[in-house]
Amino acid sequence: MEGEGPESDIVISSRVRLARNIAGYHFFAHATADEQAEVLNLVHKNLMATKLKDQLWYLEMNDTTPLERQLLIERHLISKELAEGEGPRAVALTHDETLALMINEEDHLRIQMMAGGLQLKETYQHICLVDDMLEEKMDYAFSPQYGYLTACPTNVGTGIRVSAMLHLPGLKMTGEIEKVFRAAKDMRLAVRGLYGEGSEPIGDFFQLSNQTTLGKTEEEIIDQLVKHAVEPIVAYERLARRKLLEERLTALDDKIYRARGILTHARLISSDETLYMLSYIRLGIHLKRIKNVSIEMMNRLFLLTKPSHLQHLYQEPIFSPKSQLLKGVKVYQFSLRQAVK
Amino acid sequence: MQCQICNKPATVHLTEIVNGEKIERHLCEQCAQNEGITIKTHVPLDELLNNIVSAQEQADELADLCCPQCNLSWAEFRKAGQLGCPNDYLAFERPLRSLIERAHEGAHIHVGRVPRHANSTTSSQVKLRRLRQDLQKAVEQEDYENAARLRDEIQNLN
Numbered sequence: 001m002e003g004e005g006p007e008s009d010i011v012i013s014s015r016v017r018l019a020r021n022i023a024g025y026h027f028f029a030h031a032t033a034d035e036q037a038e039v040l041n042l043v044h045k046n047l048m049a050t051k052l053k054d055q056l057w058y059l060e061m062n063d064t065t066p067l068e069r070q071l072l073i074e075r076h077l078i079s080k081e082l083a084e085g086e087g088p089r090a091v092a093l094t095h096d097e098t099l100a101l102m103i104n105e106e107d108h109l110r111i112q113m114m115a116g117g118l119q120l121k122e123t124y125q126h127i128c129l130v131d132d133m134l135e136e137k138m139d140y141a142f143s144p145q146y147g148y149l150t151a152c153p154t155n156v157g158t159g160i161r162v163s164a165m166l167h168l169p170g171l172k173m174t175g176e177i178e179k180v181f182r183a184a185k186d187m188r189l190a191v192r193g194l195y196g197e198g199s200e201p202i203g204d205f206f207q208l209s210n211q212t213t214l215g216k217t218e219e220e221i222i223d224q225l226v227k228h229a230v231e232p233i234v235a236y237e238r239l240a241r242r243k244l245l246e247e248r249l250t251a252l253d254d255k256i257y258r259a260r261g262i263l264t265h266a267r268l269i270s271s272d273e274t275l276y277m278l279s280y281i282r283l284g285i286h287l288k289r290i291k292n293v294s295i296e297m298m299n300r301l302f303l304l305t306k307p308s309h310l311q312h313l314y315q316e317p318i319f320s321p322k323s324q325l326l327k328g329v330k331v332y333q334f335s336l337r338q339a340v341k
Numbered sequence: 342m343q344c345q346i347c348n349k350p351a352t353v354h355l356t357e358i359v360n361g362e363k364i365e366r367h368l369c370e371q372c373a374q375n376e377g378i379t380i381k382t383h384v385p386l387d388e389l390l391n392n393i394v395s396a397q398e399q400a401d402e403l404a405d406l407c408c409p410q411c412n413l414s415w416a417e418f419r420k421a422g423q424l425g426c427p428n429d430y431l432a433f434e435r436p437l438r439s440l441i442e443r444a445h446e447g448a449h450i451h452v453g454r455v456p457r458h459a460n461s462t463t464s465s466q467v468k469l470r471r472l473r474q475d476l477q478k479a480v481e482q483e484d485y486e487n488a489a490r491l492r493d494e495i496q497n498l499n
Contacts, residue, residue, distance in 0.1 A: 021427065023427065025426075026411050026425055026426045027423065027424055027425060027426060027427075029421075029423050029425075030411055030413065030423075030424075030425035030426060106423070128454070131454075132457055135456050135457050135458065136457070136458070139456075140456050141427035142455070142456050143427070143430060143431075143451075144451075144466045144467060145449075145450060145451065146430050146441070146449075146450075146451055147451025147453060147454075147455075147467075148451075148454075149427040149430055151423045151424055152422060152423055152424070153424065153430075153437060153440060153441050153444060154444045156430070156441065156445075156451075157445065157448075157451045157453060158451070158453040158454060160453075188446060211444075212444075212445045212446050212448070213445065214441065214444075214445040214448045214449070214450070214451060215445050215446065215447070215448020215449070215450060215451075215452065216448070216452065216453070217452055217453045217454070217471060218453050218454055
């Protein structure tokens, strides 16, 4: 999915998340074990009574292995909090992985919808359909004054979090990235790394999202993020890339080919370094400096070189970090040879 | 050394690093206060005492605050950052409101989506607020045509 959609040379993906709680129950962290189980069953039952039921894969966290949970995190389908939490928790996913419903995370229900490229408005329209379907079956905690009531008051109101994952190697190279972040922070937007809250930006991938959820309509929140942040940043990144091509081609090529050199010849490499290197390869593909690697393969590699995906691929536990790292390189080298063939 | 703003003798010396560049500022006490760099040191004693007493009174009052439905106290909420049940929004109304305003750019009222089968008074209340907000914006932007339409819509709802 990643790598497709409007502006996908810069906007990797769009994500909308709604936080909802079921009326008549304590919020998850304060609920008794019985209550937590009741909420899980209630949401599950109602979910399976909608027409989504044939598309959903329902997975209780207590039935999964740590590796499986890590795989889901790496695919952005569940949060770290759901994976590491205690008590009855679950996720329901569609087969195409665009829709994920987390049950008993910080809130009783977190509905998440993803799409490739810049498609926040469309994604919001889709998620509303899901929200409506569920609302027909159960009552959400809602107050006329504060809107949808959430466990943390920072999510109250619309309960919406809209995020765009951006790839900004050009602005990083021209040294303008800090300026962009400052402007974003002035607009009360959060800038985070690949895995959202608490994650450091790696490899020039940044997640931009709203923090204010009250006092604006959902459409206004999306519009502000898109018109005042994402679109100008995309234009700014394109300009930076053009400037690099015109004025600093050797420095740009050096980064790209050096990354390729490391990925094809290194014997030990960490996941983080792989991500940094793949970031330059991705830039090289979009600027047509690298021609024989497809963007689809690039996207597969982004996933395959992550720790749990590697472990899953090799069907064996990876004891030493070194062997894990080596395998990461092997996957890349294998894929690259396939691509060049 | 003289104050960079008013040329009085400078007593406050500030070194800031912005974007890796070192910026030095030299100011007199008054200008430093105006810029928010230092705070007033000579607060009258009665004012100081009053502030302490009222802060203490407020703290005492808040310490007793507890939600009758989930038994979560305001102090426990402040520690954990998470509310216990939807009723907390009512039980902690007063202190929570200022916290919510700080987190949401001053807003304390929902104008977004409403559950489809929320009772009709709830949805019309939220819709009314949204229309009033839009009306205000239209007036500010001198978009009178839109403003007139919104006013009619509001009247119809009332």
